[in-house]
Amino acid sequence: MESQTDQAIPTRYSLLSRLQNWRDNESWQDFFDTYWRLIYSVALRSGLTEAEAQEVVQETVICVAKDIHKFKRDRELGSFKGWLRNIIRWRIADQLRKRTRRSSDQPAPPEEQSEILGTAGDNCEAVWELEWKAHLLKTAIQRVKHRVKEEHFQIFDLYALREWPVNKVAKALGVSAPVVYLAKHRVGAMIKKEILAMEKGQQ
Amino acid sequence: MSESQDSFGPETAPPFPATPPSIPEHQIMRRIGSGGSGEVWLARHTFGAYRAVKIVPLRAAGRHQISQNEFSGILNFEPVSRLHDGLVDILQAGGGEEQGYFYYVMELADDARSGQPFMAETYWPRTLAHDIRARGRLPIGECIRLGAAIASALGFLHRQNLIHRDIKPSNIIFVNGFPKLADIGLVTEISGERGHAGTVGFIPPEGSGTAQADLYSLGKVLYEMSTGNRAENYPALPADLGTTRDDLELMQFNRIILKACRTNPRSRYDSADELMTALLSFQFNHRASRWSSGGWPWAWAIGAFGALIGAGFIIFLVWRLVWLLQRSE
Numbered sequence: 274m275e276s277q278t279d280q281a282i283p284t285r286y287s288l289l290s291r292l293q294n295w296r297d298n299e300s301w302q303d304f305f306d307t308y309w310r311l312i313y314s315v316a317l318r319s320g321l322t323e324a325e326a327q328e329v330v331q332e333t334v335i336c337v338a339k340d341i342h343k344f345k346r347d348r349e350l351g352s353f354k355g356w357l358r359n360i361i362r363w364r365i366a367d368q369l370r371k372r373t374r375r376s377s378d379q380p381a382p383p384e385e386q387s388e389i390l391g392t393a394g395d396n397c398e399a400v401w402e403l404e405w406k407a408h409l410l411k412t413a414i415q416r417v418k419h420r421v422k423e424e425h426f427q428i429f430d431l432y433a434l435r436e437w438p439v440n441k442v443a444k445a446l447g448v449s450a451p452v453v454y455l456a457k458h459r460v461g462a463m464i465k466k467e468i469l470a471m472e473k474g475q476q
Numbered sequence: 477m478s479e480s481q482d483s484f485g486p487e488t489a490p491p492f493p494a495t496p497p498s499i500p501e502h503q504i505m506r507r508i509g510s511g512g513s514g515e516v517w518l519a520r521h522t523f524g525a526y527r528a529v530k531i532v533p534l535r536a537a538g539r540h541q542i543s544q545n546e547f548s549g550i551l552n553f554e555p556v557s558r559l560h561d562g563l564v565d566i567l568q569a570g571g572g573e574e575q576g577y578f579y580y581v582m583e584l585a586d587d588a589r590s591g592q593p594f595m596a597e598t599y600w601p602r603t604l605a606h607d608i609r610a611r612g613r614l615p616i617g618e619c620i621r622l623g624a625a626i627a628s629a630l631g632f633l634h635r636q637n638l639i640h641r642d643i644k645p646s647n648i649i650f651v652n653g654f655p656k657l658a659d660i661g662l663v664t665e666i667s668g669e670r671g672h673a674g675t676v677g678f679i680p681p682e683g684s685g686t687a688q689a690d691l692y693s694l695g696k697v698l699y700e701m702s703t704g705n706r707a708e709n710y711p712a713l714p715a716d717l718g719t720t721r722d723d724l725e726l727m728q729f730n731r732i733i734l735k736a737c738r739t740n741p742r743s744r745y746d747s748a749d750e751l752m753t754a755l756l757s758f759q760f761n762h763r764a765s766r767w768s769s770g771g772w773p774w775a776w777a778i779g780a781f782g783a784l785i786g787a788g789f790i791i792f793l794v795w796r797l798v799w800l801l802q803r804s805e
Contacts, residue, residue: 423711423734430713445727 292341305334311408312361316368318400325368332364333357358401413467421460428453429460496531499579500570504529505596513546513661518599519581526596527567528582530661534573547578549663554580556636557660562629564649564658582658585649604655604701605646613704613714616725617759622648623698624755625655630694631748633657634687637666641673641684643693644707645700677707681739688741691751695736695744702729710737725762732758 291300312333316326337360344356418426428446431437432453437445439453446453496504502519509516514532521527532546550569557566564582571578585601587594600606604622608614614622626648633640641662649658662673666687674684680692696707703714703726711734717723732754738744745751 418711423737426711427713427730431717435717445724447727447731 311404314404315361315400316365319365321368329364329368333360336360409468409471413464416467417463425456425460428456432457433461497577499529526584528584529579531577531579533577546661549660550580552638553660553663560629560632562625562656564656583651585651602650603646604648608645608700614701616729619701620755620759622655624752627748627752629657630690634748638663639666639687640690643690644675644678645697682741688744691744692737695733699733702726
């Protein structure tokens with residue numbers, strides 16, 4: 274049984290290496306748990322319905338499973354982030370193509386399809402960066418949570434994330450205002466460092 | 477009954493025989509739970525009382541050691557189970573290697589459908605996990621009451637040199653409305669050996685196998701009860717935390733949880749009794765502070781009335797003294 278440490282959220286590269294083994298159910302579960310919300314959010318914000326977004330999640334995971342052995346940590350396929358983004362984008366485009374086929378007896382003209390897919394691609398690109406940053410932040414917070422004192426995490430949560438006034442945080446947690454400022458600074462610095470490390474690991 | 481409702485279902489059922497063996501003096505009615513080592517059945521005693529019966533096969537593939545461990549746990553636990561109200565009563569046990577299974581009969585948990593007459597066909601055991609799922613975070617007063625009851629049971633268990641190793645909301649049942657520690661499949665003697673038995677989210681960083689680890693798990697139960705969050709989210713506070721009186725109480729209660737769940741075992745409460753004392757002190761101090769802060773208006777009325785009576789008595793004494801002095805002149 275794993276302890277509640279960084280090992281609960283594996284490093285990207287070690288996880289990607291383990292994904293090459295289809296029978297490694299735990300690693301595949303880790304992958305799904307880590308990325309499904311990101312994929313789903315990007316799909317939704319690209320204009321898909323919930324059902325379509327769920328299909329994108331499934332199809333993306335299947336694509337990753339099929340092609341992970343081809344993925345290399347060199348510049349041929351780029352970073353994992355870019356590779357995953359492309360897969361998601363193509364799966365979103367697939368859903369939009371299905372829509373154009375469903376909406377009429379005859380498929381839409383190529384120009385119209387191209388316009389739809391082009392717009393969808395722009396939307397996907399636009400939301401991708403936002404969702405990716407949110408994903409990095411959330412993952413970083415989860416990792417840092419297990420490395421700081423619990424009170425300090427709660428201070429950071431209330432003061433930095435929920436934006437409570439410092440006096441309210443101090444009173445709620447029974448600490449002084451300077452402690453609130455200090456905890457916010459320390460935890461925030463650790464989270465920033467974690468995000469930089471993850472971004473570097475993706476490249 | 478102890479197994480979590482979440483573990484029930486053919487897709488998760490272990491490869492045990494579909495038909496349970498016969499249990500002396502009991503009619504087996506229907507399956508009501510399953511776990512890693514065995515299945516729990518609703519049964520009816522010859523004299524009419526309903527019971528929960530756990531049947532553990534000793535020869536299930538890949539589970540022989542688990543089953544043997546549980547068998548040992550039952551031998552340890554059964555003699556003391558009826559000595560404390562906070563432990564589920566083991567009423568009968570039997571079976572063995574020859575039969576290929578062992579069983580134990582337990583008192584039945586209350587029906588989760590509160591207020592309904594008992595119906596064997598639809599019965600489902602009430603656990604703390606069920607209550608949290610149904611109601612969200614529980615009032616702090618209720619958390620204190622439940623926490624103190626379980627801490628008392630845990631303290632008793634530890635004094636018998638036993639540890640539970642799997643404390644979590646789905647292993648706390650209610651019998652006649654009273655909480656009891658159940659699922660004693662991992663109960664063992666305190667040996668100091670660290671292990672990994674238990675449930676993710678409730679196992680401390682140093683591993684299970686000690687009394688301190690049980691306290692950590694109980695701390696996580698307090699966390700789930702009071703925040704409605706899953707144990708894995710600790711120490712995150714509820715998303716809807718605001719400024720109501722309950723939330724102020726939660727933040728004070730939070731300090732007990734933080735101490736119970738310290739990463740360093742030496743920084744936690746020294747014993748289950750100390751945790752219980754902390755909970756009861758919190759309850760007492762909290763009531764006192766509500767009294768003094770005007771949280772109970774009728775207290776002020778009584779206080780004012782008392783002050784009036786006191787003032788009247790003093791005035792009477794002064795008048796009487798003056799009268800006596802005048803008379804003496």
